[in-house]
Amino acid sequence: MAVLRFSIAIFISALVLPVTSVMAQTAPSDEERVEDLLSQMTLKEKVGQVSQFTGFWDVTGPAPTDETQARKAELLKSGIIGSMLNVVGVEEVRPIQEYALNSRLGIPVIFGLDVVHGHKTMFPIPLAEAASWDLDMIEQSARVSAIEAAAQGQTWTFAPMVDISRDPRWGRVMEGAGEDPYLGSRIAVARIRGFQGDDLSAPDTIVATLKHFAGYGFAESGKDYNTVDVGTVTLHNVILPPFKAGVEEADARTVMNGFNTLNGLPVTGDGYLQRELLKGEWGFDGFVVSDWASAREMIDHGYAKDPEDAALKAMEAGSDMDMESYVYLDHLEDLVEAGTLDVALLDDAVRRILRVKFELGLFDDPYKYLDADREAELLLSPAHREASLKMAERSIVLLKNDDDTLPIRKGEKIALIGTLAADKDSPLGNWRAMADDHSAVSVVEAFEAAGLDFVYAEGAVLEIGDAAFPNEVVVNLTDRSGFPEAVEAARNADKVIIVLGEDGLQSGEGRSRSELGFPGVQQELLEAVYEANPETVLVVMSGRPLVLTWAEAHVPAIVQAWHLGQESGHALTNVLTGAYNPSGKLPMTFPRSVGQIPIYYSHLNTGRPGPLTDVFWSHYIDESNAPLWPFGYGLSYTTFEYSNLRARKRGDVVEVSVRVKNTGSRAGEEVVQLYIRDIAASVSRPVRELKDFSKIELAPGKRMTLTFELGAEDLGFYNANGSYVVEPGDFEIFVGGSSDATLSTSFEY
Structure with missing residues (x-):
């Protein structure tokens, strides 16, 4: 009987294998499925696919009106919405996906979110991660973020931001990799690979977005959303390399254009960038999404005369999906029917969007990102917090350490000073919408856990009063009532650890600064504490390089701590005590004064580099040409x-x-x-x-x-x-x- 069973098995295999082979040969490819679906779509359904809407709360744009919310509800019921952002969690995502799947063609929705430096588990801000120069850790950081975001129904992140910038006044330097195109390119590739993984159809990967295409980081005067005017040499050698690497080396599936003009042309309407270069020369076959309402903003730029004109120019230029400006939804249908817009351009945009949805596997299993058990299990898991801690340790930069002031020695009595030392929100950074409030480990808590002998004094509050707008910081400019306690604590200590800098919401989008010193009365506090005890270690929490010229001239030890995420306090304590030997290097030059900006290491030499014996060479008469600390700089407890x-x-x-x-x-x-x-x-x-x-x-x-x-x-x-x-x-x-x-x-x- 064993021989008979074996013979039957061979016979069945002989029958099955050819059939399987034929099926494999005849099964339609994703491209064939895209074309078949596209051929069935009405004009209205196509317009729905290229229109993206936020959920019922807005993050980066203006607050929605009741009329807008009602319209969104009707659009959801119609089931033709192609994409949404800021809809998070299995409970919130599932009903929207069900609406879409009950529509005539059942095209699933792709859900986007700003997963910038963590999701529920917060990691260091991207500029801090860049200071690690550790590509494996940066990729792991993005991998963990993708796992958590995907567990909450997200299929797409608007990251990484790969804008090169030489101006720390620009608040969004915290979101990028700094000033250098090579380092920026390597980090872009690492983060895309972390988000997208090896298989985009896996339920724990999400689509990455290269942004902002292009030039946004070169905004004049460091002012967000401002004009950009650069030459072609700078454009191609400095600004574009991280985008090119992200497309050609890491296969980023989406690209976001931006709010800025580039040499007089709004980039959302720039056909050279989007059609000729990105989709043409670089062969990008994913899709381009606008930034929040940037298509409509072309009217304010003076490039489009009205919303209809904005829709036409954005689509012709290659902006495939319109985020939250409604110009595509309101006008593309009419433009095509009037013969003003070639329907082939709309078809190309829809084709690109459908392609990415097929690559995600949403047509095969539209609910695979919607698993409540996985959501409960993965968010803020111990393994993810451990990854955040390791990333934070490697992101810290030791800027100065005269006479081996650090690490803290056993038995030293410490005065820990500064409101940021007890802050459990600022270390979470700017893009922390999904994090629990007050969830970061503070320095005070970490010192307690480490058993250090210390006394804490606030010194001076950083933030006071009620802000006029959500997420705005009102800085204390007058209250010095905590100074005496801080000075007394410093006087009675062997060593002072003073934590100063920016609130986590003082850097980021829309948060440019004209001065880069410590906000409020913090500089006065530093000088008072130093006078009481020169054995002072300055820990700087910030989202950008600050001007630390006074501190560099006086304070014996300075640690650049950025905003380090969930495990901030533990990471800092490990560095201050020597449990971890700091290894970070600066991804941006630190200026001596704001007047030096833009300042960067890879400058041209000029025809009169100097120094010369007279005044006729390229220099300031009141400041050095040299930075306070150069790009790539960072000390260790060894040499x-x-x-x-x-x-x-x-x-x-x-x-x-x-x-x-x-x-x-x-x-x-x-x-x-x-x-x-x-x-x-x-x-x-x-x-x-x-x-x-x-x-x-x-x-x-x-x-x-x-x-x-x-x-x-x-x-x-x-x-x-x-x-x-x-x-x-x-x-x-x-x-x-x-x-x-x-x-x-x-x-x-």
Whole structure:
């Protein structure tokens, strides 16, 4: 009987395998399914797919009117809505998806949300994560955020923001990776891979969005939503590389345009950026979404005469989905029927949106993101909080540590001062809508948990009064009543830890600043405390580089702590006590004064770089040209020595090797950074450009030889015509622990 069963099994297999093979060959592909569905859609249904609406509470835009809410309700009942944002949680998402699936064609909705630096478990702000220079950790941070967001029904995040910016007055520097296009590109790829994973159809991945395309970070005077005016060399060499890397290396499935104009043209209506470059030259086959009402804002820019004109110009330029301005919903149908808009452009937009929905697997299982058990299990899980802690530790930058003031020594009596030391909200950062209020671990709580001998004094409140608008911070400018207690605590302590900086809502969208000192009376508090006890450690919580010139000249130790997320207090305590040896490096230059801005390491040399003996060279008469701390800078509790730098040309590749030794008494991590300078080219090149880096860990006394390879893609550049060129010539190489690296060699290519 065993032989008979075996023979039957072979016979059945012989029958089944060919049938399976034929089925696999004849099953329609996603592209075929897209085209079939598109052919069945009415004009109204197509317009529904390219229109996106917020839920019944708004985050980044103006508060909705009752009329608007009623209209949204009717649109939901019609079942033709293509996308919604700010609808979160299985209980909220499911009924909307059910409305869509009960429509004529049953096209599922894609749900978007700003998952910027965490979801329920908050991670450090992106600028802080960039300071880690740890690409694996950054990818893991995005992975955890995606897992939590997907568990609450989200299929799409409006992140990462990859805008390069050289101006810390701009509040949204907290949301990006800083000033450098190479570092920004590597981080963009890491975050997209974290969000999208290896399989976009898995129930724990979400679609990533590259934003804002393009130039938003170069807003004049650092003022949000402001004009951008840059040359083609800057556009192609500085602004565009992270977008290109995100599309070509990480396959980001959506791109968001922006609020700004670029050289006089609103980017939402810029056909060169969206159609020629992104969808043409780069081959992007996902879809472009506008920023919040940016299509309608083209009227205010003076580019569109009315909402109908705005709809026409945005669609013709390649903006596929309109977020919350209603110009597509109100006018595309009429424009197509009148023959003013080619229906092929609308079809292309719908096709791109449907493609991403198929890639997410929503047509096969539209409810796969809606699992209440998974939602309850994954949010704020211990594993996610541990990942947040590790990311936060690596994001902290030690800026100054004279006479080994840090780490805190056993038995020292500490005065812990500053309202931010007890704050359980500000460390959560700006984009924290999904986090529980007061859920961050404060420094006070972490000090208590670590068993440190300390006394806490508030010193001065940062925020007072009732704000005129939600999420606005009203700063204390007059109340110094807590100064005496803080000064007394400092006087009686062995060491002072004073935590100053910005409220978590003083940086971010719409929060540009004209001055970059400590808000309110905090600087006065710092000076009073320092006078009482010079053994002072300054911990700076902020969403941007601040001007810390006085502190650098006086305070012996300074720690840049950013806004570190859920486990902020524990991460800071681990660094201050030496349980974790700081390894962060600055992703943005710190200025000495606001007057130096924009200040960045990769500047051009000018024709009169100086210094000269007279005044006729490029400088200030009242300030140094040098930054307070340069890009790539950061100290450790140990020291590193660089030597044996060599460059060898092997065919088309330049092989660069360098030896790094831990010369201190502690194990530590170092970010080894490689910069080049093109000595003479057809376009003036920066004095230095970051081209590679590696984060290593060395035990005391140990050394390592690192090898980097530079190819033509690393040595070329975009010229004024936007063409990439590689020119022969002489190059310098600099390797070290910051952009001020002095170890150098040269080669001819």
